[in-house]
Amino acid sequence: MNWKKYFKVLAVTASFLVMTGCATKAPPFDYTAYKESRPRSILILPPVNNTPEVQASYSVLSHATRPLAEAGYYVMPVTLVAEAFKENGMTQATDMHATPVDKLRQIFGADAALYITIGKYGTVYQVISSASVVSAEAKLVDLKTGKLLWTGAASASSEEGRSQQQGGLAGLLITAIIKQVMATALDQSHQVAGVATTRLLSAGTANGMLYGPRSPNYDKN
Amino acid sequence: MSNSRSSAVAVLLVCAALGGCATKPASLYQWQGYQNNVDAYFRADKLSPDAQTQLMEEDLQKIKASGGAVPPGYYAHLGLLYGQQGKLDQFAQQMQTEKKQYPESETFMDFLLRNFKK
Secondary structure: OOHHHHHHHHHHHHHHHHHHHHHOOOOOOOOHHHHHHOOOEEEEOOOEEOOOOOOHHHHHHHHHHHHHHHOOOEEOOHHHHHHHHHHOOOOOHHHHHOOOHHHHHHHHOOOEEEEEEEEEEEEEEOOOOEEEEEEEEEEEEEOOOOOEEEEEEEEEEOOHHHOOOOOHHHHHHHHHHHHHOOOOHHHHHHHHHHHHHHHHHOEOOOOOEOOOOOOOOOOOO | OHHHHHHHHHHHHHHHHHHHHHOOOOOOOOOOOHHHHHHHHHHOOOOOHHHHHHHHHHHHHHHHHOOOOOOOOHHHHHHHHHHHOOOHHHHHHHHHHHHHHOHHHHHHHHHHHHHHHO
């Protein structure tokens, strides 16, 4: 490949990213209902998977506990939650997501439920190269009132660490992963899913989850 | 493979540690291999329940030795692994421990103790 051409493409892409970054800066999220609800515990339902990759749902789910726990919430044990649904004859995440909130509250006793939907998971073939991309959105619902408390969306790509502009911890992590692991495509997707899920569910980010009662930052949101 | 895995994990840990210094609060919990164990459980084809249990027990000792906090769900997941091997006493014991450490789990732990003990 011609290097001049390559850099031109990069420059255009980069400036495009910068521009869209400015243009799409979201208005601040309305946290009124969330702050009123003051959830202490969160039930993460197995994610709905809108991708052809079968492993996506549990891959994202296995990453989801940590950011929420570190944000200061008690997180219902995800493996036992999945087993409890199975025992009740439910294997499809869409059915689990359709369960009435009072029923969820009765069995799990959580204050809020988190509904994750995965939009992208796996290898995307692009002009310059292929990348592992994971994107997901989530909504947090009060299990006593059924009120929507929060929504968010995030994505991650194995390519983003290659342009130094992205920088930050996530960029470093991605670069390290690629350099260190001769991973299969699916393992790489699983790692990228970890970055996307952490971005989606960490507290203290713009329009992100609020800190919970087990965090020293609780009520400083 | 396992070598490159562990070196990758090491790199991640170093990054996490560095990142931790640069940003705000330290971790609330010691995670060890918990997330990987949850992943292994869901994939079901990587490790036997017995091997998963051993990993969880070893990590638990490390967490305790370092004086760190055991993450939410850790004891409960360990109990599930025991339950799947028919060790119902240990299943019940871990559920009780989870409940004691995290009172938020009481409703669900009691549900599990009622429904899976039999």
